[in-house]
Amino acid sequence: MVPPGDVQLLVAHPGHELLLHGWIGLVKPVVHVVTDGSGHTGEGRLEMTAEFVRACGARAGAIFGALSDRAAYQMILACNTTLLLWLVTKLAAAIAYRPDLIVVDAVEGYNPVHDLCRMIAGAAIEMAGVDTKLYEYAVVDRPDAFDSNSGDVIAIDLDDAEHARKIGRARRAAGRVPDIDELLARHGAAAYRSERLRRVVDWWRIDDGGALPLYERLGEQRVAAKRYHSVIRRDDHMIPLRDSLRRAVEERSCAF
Secondary structure, eight states: OOOSSOEEEEESSTTGGGGGHHHHHHHOOEEEEEEOSOTTTTOOOHHHHHHHHHHHTOEEEEEEEEEOHHHHHHHHHTTOHHHHHHHHHHHHHHTTTOOSEEEEEOOOSSOHHHHHHHHHHHHHHHHHTOOOEEEEEOSSSOTTOSOTTSTTEEEEEOOHHHHHHHHHHHHHHTTTSTTHHHHHHHHOGGGGGEEEEEEESOTTOOOOSSOOOHHHHHHHHHHHTTSOSOOOOIIIIIHHHHHHHHHHHHHHTTOO
């Protein structure tokens, strides 16, 4: 059951909202998107998300394609707390009216900007001094990975018609959104009948027990192939950026 009241969604890239197709149609959240989805091509896909948001009766938030993908990755590599804090401040202002919950990309170690969403939202809640609950959903893991019997999980199961609409929209977007075909092949279309939101308590926890994040392994391969110049690393970039953000938020908390 989806709790009543105002809700917000923060995703890393345009296209992620398709994973919560049913939930968005039910609760009509304010939708925030960190990047414009331009990747390395320079061609954004934000208008696709804007169209979907309008069609669902939801609305775009204060953060909506605020950064290019390149700028987001550079922010992490440079440990640019100033730019990250700007995003946090914008979201903190947007939730100052105390929405019930905000949902974000889960920390999966797949893409650092995905993992950044938890940090941005958690820091914004703390800065604004609100009791808004923080939830996450699986982006690349199985959509039903979170235990629906847990009291910390909100479960939405789509009927046949809604599931068909979701998969149809995803397939139409596959040419522009990386990973859609791969995820459907890996998990199967039936898995996307489930949408699960899991409660997050400690927003600053982005270490999954010491295992090397996939984005580091992929980054090393792409540097070797001369596609990237640098590798984003959790210990060298994400953790210091997180720690710097926590200090900055503590200084600014309750400013709203």
